Amino acid sequence: MTQVTHRELLPGVRLTAVQTNKFKSNLLSVTLMAPLDAKTASANALLPYVLRRGTREHPDMESLSAALDELYGGSIEPAVRKKGEAQGIGFVGSFLDDAYALDDAHILEQAASLMGEVLLRPATENGGFKKEYVEGERSNLVDRIQAQVNEKRSYSLLRLTQEMCAGEPYGVDRLGDEKSAAAITAEGLWERYQALLAHAPVELYYCGSADADRVAAALTAALDGLPRAGELEEPDHSVQDNATQDQPRLVTESLDVTQGKLALGFRTGGACVWEEDYPALLVFNALYGGTPTSKLFLNVREKLSLCYFASSMLEKFKGVMVVSSGIEFGNYEKAKAEILAQLDNCRTGAFEDWELEGARRAVVSALRATMDAQGRLEDYWMGQAVAGLEESPQDLVDRVEAVTREQVVAVAKKMELDTIYFLKGKED
Template structure:
């Protein structure tokens, strides 16, 4: 597997992963913009409306027919949050050229169709189609509303919003319903022009083609991207937790409480000691051999589930748990007790090695799945980092017990969110 990274023009980058491991190839184009409450909804809606049609293929039916001609390929709109950067665009999957019937080339026409979506959208009166805009606004509002249906995910969204209020990281990647409702075809078009002219662009390819051919295939896209200076990458600022943790309660029609706890880590993906923090997370709550799983869930039965996770592009760790309403105090106390054990170095050599094996395995198996690999390299690109999964795994292998304890001692409780049932 060979990974090549090159700047095709100012602010437009290509990550090309050459491998013969997969029968499909992946193409991607993402606009990277600062995450703000003012632009999040417009940016999130943009790829959804772009995907509805182009000047040449003005509706979903004709676009689908064009994809069918490419061995049933796909091009899907994507909206992601990487730290305090909003990433919007497309990811496509196509049959790799090595497996076509008559050695037909799929890469070039697939890249051309991607370029068409971005550079020649279907418009009316110099703006996006009103019907497409209205329909996709309704779909986006439905997605925002649906977030509350998954109560575990909803609790995580809410604790981040409360913990990072006033910070870009606290903004939802989809924006707010009020902001979506205010969008018009004209304001959406103007927002898209801002993306086209100012946002950093990350192009991606994974397949058997060599990097030079991939670069040539993306040339049609380069011709539709305006030349000029594009926004640089900004590292999110770190913040200290308040002396007294914030506490937020919300009541909904739920039969099981959701306790979400946000911690400041004083560490993120840019820091040299981030691999040590990855091991802290794995020992504490990131695996099925972790302290939260084995003690809070299994041994004490205080939670239906209890786990921790890092926001690697931000100095935040979240603990997520499902609890009985009357056990929330006990559960919170025991969750913190297990953290104190990590900070005191009260974990066995076996616990450390189980955590290490889990983190290393997760990193290395990233290379086995194209979707995970694409998402990994987008995260790295959004952070301005170039370290591959194997190199990161090697750094995790080298972390010492003392480094793990030191990283754990930087964790501080910032916000506690509890979703309870209505009286």
């Protein structure tokens, strides 16, 4: 039996506790939520990596790792996430569930305390972060940003997002940009850290066998001393219903590649996680391009061989759907036309009952798999917390099961092509 509870522990500090005996480990996370902003994204992204380098009590990674080893080999890892127009920065920890520990050890309290220590009591020098730690992790962050171009499929989606949502917070990458990252100083990062502690909403998550009251007590004690000053800066989520221009915008880029990447960005007409038609949106996406039995995969890739890969993905907090495909340079027009033709088939209801049912089963299967994987379950509930929703995966499954053909067609008709990004090879 799984029981989910939500409560506010401190001002702006919310806990989602999932009590279950399904897992042998506990998953514990703390996430500071900030509005996604080009001015602060890189500093925010750097912060958890610097904090993870050492604390006041465990001033380096060696001593911190030793403390984790004492907790039956627990882990605390930095996490930087983008949920719509919110940036989540913090830590995800995994620890042995007390039920499996020796000598009735209370691992939960020790794990929560160590998580609070990493967040609130960093190793410092001269009243701020250690410059050595900041400079080392800053270099790593710049490397990660630069390395994004190496994976061309994800790079094409990054560039599509930047172009399609230029001027919107969603156009900012979760890691920020190279120039901003390279300019971060220890002093500036310390100021950003203090601002986040004072003003950022904090989302806490626990999944394990402990009851919610015990979890709440452990985390409240762990976060004792969290400074709060003035109003919280709650991230604002805006959904752009329709394309921003009368005609789709084409952005072309040339790099030294042998395979073209064609990415199409659609506005969903307002369909998103907050709307009644969200379950239909999920089924439509699975039918169109979200599964190996989708229109894009079976027709554009398999039947017509116009793409090496072709799939669609949703950003449920932003009302955006993107299609990602790999093509021969010369197949640009044919591939684009067929990708749009398959969307038209969804709009006119030109799909078989087995296709619809296959899409539905794929969505239901993915949601049920989420319930069986602690990391995915944490990410699901983190997203729900960001959205201000409390619908469980099972409740969403029930709604998906009730989606009709007519509802899928109605959602498909809302899709509006906004931006096309084409990555091609360098011309001779």
